[in-house]
Amino acid sequence: MTGVDVGYEIPSRDFRITRETLIRYAGASGDFNVIHWNERIAHEVGLSDVIAHGMLTMGMAIQVVTDWCEDPSALVDYGCRFTRPVVVPDDGVGATLHVSGTVTAVEDNIATVSLKAMCADVSVLGKAIARVRVG
């Protein structure tokens, strides 16, 4: 992890999100908001279908960073904006989240990684930025 250069692209990863993923995350996180598992309510509040928890997407996205730096203590900060919902249809396929990241700055042994989280070619997280200690 020494000698990381600006422009370096960290290994990307695809996450499959099905209704089962949402149910598991609801139980694990304690977030039982009905729009994440109940189609009827999702429609009632104007959504096209059930959507994933923003924190599920955020929790998946950071893994490209933790997988890359292999040291959980290296993470300095991590933030994002929830810009678009990840719609998860009950069609046996679900949604695929593609996460990639680029090193945009290295200063004082801290690398800034700008993350991109795409679902069906649409960006679902804004300003997703993590800073990690390197070297």
Place this chain on the structure above:
Amino acid sequence: MALNPDFVGRSYPPGAPYLVGREKVREFSEALGVTESVSLDVDAAQSRGYTDVVAPPTFAVRLVMAAAESVALDPDLGLDYSRVVHGDQRFEYSRPIVAGDELLSHVTIDGIRSVAGNDMITTRTDISTTDGEHVVTSYTVLVARGTDSETA
């Protein structure tokens, strides 16, 4: 309904400590598709110098959301929780959360503003151990979507 701006700076007392369970960390990790062995395997975590399995970076949301709810449900604030969505989230880490940690959440209202008919409230949650060691601070922006008549 506009939020009461007098609430900026208000703090809420922490509730009972949250004891981070080993199986809860594993369950949370598996739900996210985590493959890092330090989050799943005690031996792997201990061989890396941790006392127990290491929680993924967003695990703190369990405590943050419980703390944010105590704010959001404060009747004097005037927030319609049924219209609330999570807008922004940021964590600043001193160290990762590890199974066995007993954590307290101190929540403060950092800011209240109204943008295009939507009420936005920023809460800061300082999470530390019962011994007073800082672990992580969370900044959470909740957005209460305005009704059509208010946004018009």
